[in-house]
Amino acid sequence: MSLNKTVVLVGMMGSGKTAVGKALAAELHVAFKDSDQEISLAANRSIAEIFERDGEPFFRSVESKVLERLLQGPPCVLSTGGGAFMFGNNRALISKLGISVFLSADLDLLWERVRSKDTRPLLKTADPKATLTRIFEGRKDQYALADVTVQSHPSYSIAQTTEQVIAALRAQPGVFSPSGEKS
């Protein structure tokens, strides 16, 4: 099986886009790209520093440019920042050039995964759990617009969630073609 379209992972902070994305890319024998990492590399600063120094609107404009550049490259697995899919221009680009996979996870699981790290600028508030809840509620409808939804269960390992993603992608026409054949 060879991949015809870039698989774009979308979802909340802590849903596993980076962790599952790396495992998925290895399984599919394609490159793994992470829009947050690419932005950070290009700016030579952490995401938190970019938010602090340049502000969120600047971050979002760089994010859109990075997504466009990566989507124009060869098919790969692309993990996006948690907010990227909230913007209509990004969604249009992703839908044109890739296939979107929403990694869905319930709030308790997300909180368990993000609570110990202080690298996420949007959660640097007096009550990060309340902030996470508000962001989660505000984003649900947009994430639901993804081509495919895969639920991340607390009992699943990264490898098991990755298998769920592959099964969901197989059910989508045009994502894979038998190796050696062009789509």
Ligand SMILES: Nc1ncnc2c1ncn2[C@@H]1O[C@H](COP(=O)(O)OP(=O)(O)OP(=O)(O)O)[C@@H](O)[C@H]1O
């Ligand atoms: N299916 C899973 N099983 C077990 N642990 C997981 C799973 N998915 C993610 N994790 C763990 O949860 C944490 C957060 O995951 P990850 O960093 O991949 O989220 P993310 O969606 O990329 O978040 P962000 O949007 O902030 O970049 C990591 O420590 C990761 O190893």
Ligand SMILES: O=C(O)C1=C[C@@H](O)[C@@H](O)[C@H](O)C1
């Ligand atoms: O959910 C969000 O809006 C964000 C998630 C991270 O991946 C980063 O892209 C940044 O911290 C913003």
Ligand SMILES: [Mg+2]
């Ligand atoms: Mg990530």
